[in-house]
Amino acid sequence: MSTHGFDPNQAENLIDVFAVKAVEHAKTYWGLLEKVPPRQLKLLKLDDEIFDHVMSAFPELGENEHKKLIKLDEDWLKSEEGKKRWRAFINAYEKKVKDFNFGSLIRTNAREEYSETNTIFGACASMHIARNRLGLNDAIHEAAKAEAEKEREKKERQGSKQNDTQ
Numbered sequence: 001m002s003t004h005g006f007d008p009n010q011a012e013n014l015i016d017v018f019a020v021k022a023v024e025h026a027k028t029y030w031g032l033l034e035k036v037p038p039r040q041l042k043l044l045k046l047d048d049e050i051f052d053h054v055m056s057a058f059p060e061l062g063e064n065e066h067k068k069l070i071k072l073d074e075d076w077l078k079s080e081e082g083k084k085r086w087r088a089f090i091n092a093y094e095k096k097v098k099d100f101n102f103g104s105l106i107r108t109n110a111r112e113e114y115s116e117t118n119t120i121f122g123a124c125a126s127m128h129i130a131r132n133r134l135g136l137n138d139a140i141h142e143a144a145k146a147e148a149e150k151e152r153e154k155k156e157r158q159g160s161k162q163n164d165t166q
Contacts, residue, residue: 022104023105025105026114029043029104029128030113033137033141034141034147036141038135038136038137038141039135041132043125046093050129053092053126054129057089058085058089066134069131070110072106077120077122089126103122104125106119106120106122108120110136110140111136111140113140
């Protein structure tokens with residue numbers, strides 16, 4: 001064990017735990033997007049503050065009809081400057097938000113579902129909050145509602161067929 005309490009031999013297990021937790025959060029978030037209009041969705045008590053802060057700290061996310069927020073540029077986010085700016089942003093919530101720096105799965109393109117090619121791992125829920133507030137997740141919400149309705153109707157038809165055969 002190192003002096004900081006981190007055992008490098010256990011790093012893989014730790015990564016697995018973070019990955020499982022991030023996937024669980026993504027599933028929960030997706031479930032919320034399906035059921036609640038995103039503009040009404042509150043992820044944290046500080047949503048208003050976080051939204052204002054992300055838009056002021058990263059004014060480029062508001063440019064060109066939020067183009068950089070709709071389709072995230074992973075190279076920009078993970079550049080040396082990007083990492084520095086995001087770290088400063090996240091650290092502002094160290095004493096305000098539990099697990100303030102816990103990573104989450106973020107869709108790189110707000111208009112598409114989570115997928116292997118449309119997901120990156122990043123810290124904080126600020127992207128989710130900003131996309132919700134700006135209505136960038138509205139289409140996903142409507143598509144998810146329509147899909148849920150199709151599934152409900154399909155189950156009803158299957159249940160009705162079973163009742164007919166009994």
